Amino acid sequence: MFEARLVLEAVKELITEANFEVSGGGITLQAMDSSHVSLVALSLRSDGFEHFRADRSFSMGMNLNNMAKMLKCAANDDVITMKAEENSDVVTFLFESAGQGRVSEFELKLMDITSENLGIPDTEYSATVSMPSTEFQRITKDLGSIGDTVEISVTKDGVKFSTNGDIGSANVICRQNLNVEKQEEQTVIDMHEPVSLTFALRYLTSFTKATALSPSVVIKLSKELPVVVEYKVADFGYVRYYLAPKIEDEEMEEQ
Amino acid sequence: MFEARLVLEAVKELITEANFEVSGGGITLQAMDSSHVSLVALSLRSDGFEHFRADRSFSMGMNLNNMAKMLKCAANDDVITMKAEENSDVVTFLFESAGQGRVSEFELKLMDITSENLGIPDTEYSATVSMPSTEFQRITKDLGSIGDTVEISVTKDGVKFSTNGDIGSANVICRQNLNVEKQEEQTVIDMHEPVSLTFALRYLTSFTKATALSPSVVIKLSKELPVVVEYKVADFGYVRYYLAPKIEDEEMEEQ
DNA sequence: ATACCATATA
DNA sequence: TATATGGTAT
Numbered sequence: 001m002f003e004a005r006l007v008l009e010a011v012k013e014l015i016t017e018a019n020f021e022v023s024g025g026g027i028t029l030q031a032m033d034s035s036h037v038s039l040v041a042l043s044l045r046s047d048g049f050e051h052f053r054a055d056r057s058f059s060m061g062m063n064l065n066n067m068a069k070m071l072k073c074a075a076n077d078d079v080i081t082m083k084a085e086e087n088s089d090v091v092t093f094l095f096e097s098a099g100q101g102r103v104s105e106f107e108l109k110l111m112d113i114t115s116e117n118l119g120i121p122d123t124e125y126s127a128t129v130s131m132p133s134t135e136f137q138r139i140t141k142d143l144g145s146i147g148d149t150v151e152i153s154v155t156k157d158g159v160k161f162s163t164n165g166d167i168g169s170a171n172v173i174c175r176q177n178l179n180v181e182k183q184e185e186q187t188v189i190d191m192h193e194p195v196s197l198t199f200a201l202r203y204l205t206s207f208t209k210a211t212a213l214s215p216s217v218v219i220k221l222s223k224e225l226p227v228v229v230e231y232k233v234a235d236f237g238y239v240r241y242y243l244a245p246k247i248e249d250e251e252m253e254e255q
Numbered sequence: 256m257f258e259a260r261l262v263l264e265a266v267k268e269l270i271t272e273a274n275f276e277v278s279g280g281g282i283t284l285q286a287m288d289s290s291h292v293s294l295v296a297l298s299l300r301s302d303g304f305e306h307f308r309a310d311r312s313f314s315m316g317m318n319l320n321n322m323a324k325m326l327k328c329a330a331n332d333d334v335i336t337m338k339a340e341e342n343s344d345v346v347t348f349l350f351e352s353a354g355q356g357r358v359s360e361f362e363l364k365l366m367d368i369t370s371e372n373l374g375i376p377d378t379e380y381s382a383t384v385s386m387p388s389t390e391f392q393r394i395t396k397d398l399g400s401i402g403d404t405v406e407i408s409v410t411k412d413g414v415k416f417s418t419n420g421d422i423g424s425a426n427v428i429c430r431q432n433l434n435v436e437k438q439e440e441q442t443v444i445d446m447h448e449p450v451s452l453t454f455a456l457r458y459l460t461s462f463t464k465a466t467a468l469s470p471s472v473v474i475k476l477s478k479e480l481p482v483v484v485e486y487k488v489a490d491f492g493y494v495r496y497y498l499a500p501k502i503e504d505e506e507m508e509e510q
Numbered sequence: 511a512t513a514c515c516a517t518a519t520a
Numbered sequence: 521t522a523t524a525t526g527g528t529a530t
């Protein structure tokens with residue numbers, strides 16, 4: 001339940017409506033944000049649900065804000081069941097209180113959404129950085145108060161985030177740090193070759209809406225490829241964000 | 256660190272940009288507010304800093320809102336270093352996390368500010384009132400909801416704040432009170448001769464932005480002289496505000 | 511229109 | 521100290 005809401009909070013700023021693809025394996029979702037700049041991919045495996053049954057594969061188009069509205073009507077410890085009948089134009093959310101004294105039924109109208117499902121090749125990345133998600137959130141927020149874009153550079157001993165704007169410039173260097181007990185608080189740099197890419201801070205900041213989902217975030221970078229920003233959903237899924245880097249010409253144009 | 260932010264919060268409402276005068280003795284700043292009515296004076300002695308080095312005396316013009324923006328990018332327990340190279344047009348703020356896993360460098364552009372450095376004579380005041388800073392803040396806020404000006408009258412056994420406005424009038428009397436353990440919670444009246452002056456509440460309310468800096472505030476009054484409202488910064492500095500009293504004619508004009 | 515920040519109250 | 525609400529900034 002709780003996670004269902006966090007997932008929605010994590011994606012609804014970027015995408016207002018999307019098709020949930022349901023199959024025996026679980027639920028996935030993939031959508032470009034409304035400005036067609038970044039991409040969100042959600043995957044929740046069926047084994048992560050207490051009960052999961054899908055007799056066939058199908059897709060459900062939903063307005064995420066309306067879905068979030070309904071999920072907000074569930075209490076924190078309610079058991080949530082999502083039901084979709086074949087060929088129905090609604091999806092039903094069932095909220096049952098712990099003692100089953102209260103049963104709420106919310107029906108959300110489905111929508112026809114034409115979705116372009118983009119194949120995302122599973123690449124080897126030049127550099128993979130894992131760091132505390134709150135630290136990444138803090139960095140994008142701080143740099144966003146100075147500039148519009150951030151250059152992310154990975155070398156073998158650290159990752160550097162730099163920006164500059166009208167009032168000045170800033171950079172934050174995070175060194176590899178394995179001296180923390182909890183693995184999710186470590187900063188781990190896995191680099192095959194150095195890489196340096198520039199991104200619009202605005203989108204990265206939106207990505208950090210997923211911070212509550214996971215204590216750590218994984219950032220994957222390769223030259224000329226979209227960055228992947230990944231947050232695990234417990235241990236049965238993930239939310240991944242993709243954002244293409246700025247190329248030099250684009251940076252020039254903006255000035 | 257924490258104090259650096261408090262000091263900025265205390266002055267940036269009144270002055271948006273100012274010259275920081277740096278010398279071996281520490282850092283000072285003096286500026287009129289934008290409406291040229293009140294004056295802010297800041298002094299931080301070098302011995303209050305963990306490390307302080309100034310090879311020569313110089314002044315740095317900064318936009319205080321932009322400076323505050325950058326200081327907000329430091330975490331609460333970061334070690335802050337401020338660096339200025341000779342003849343540079345930027346000042347660098349270095350934030351290092353406790354374990355030094357993260358190092359942030361923020362560069363703020365300096366500005367040329369023509370500052371009129373006013374000599375403030377060190378007068379003997381007719382009356383000096385020390386009281387809890389939160390109490391003074393409360394009084395200016397409360398009276399500000401009734402009227403625009405406050406008459407501050409000091410007699411040997413107390414200080415009276417009075418105002419009146421369209422909806423009515425109000426006055427608050429604070430008696431000398433030495434019966435509190437902590438000295439900073441005492442109300443101490445040191446009066447050579449009774450004095451009664453009227454001030455614009457708007458500015459006094461701005462002064463109380465410094466309340467978080469010190470548990471007590473010192474108010475110094477003499478006939479026809481600007482009031483001094485002083486907050487200590489730990490035990491190595493102060494923020495002082497000066498505001499000229501209204502004279503009868505002025506009060507007439509405004510009505 | 512939305513999201514973040516600051517403030518005020520419980 | 522934590523949350524809720526309102527105002528500001530994007």
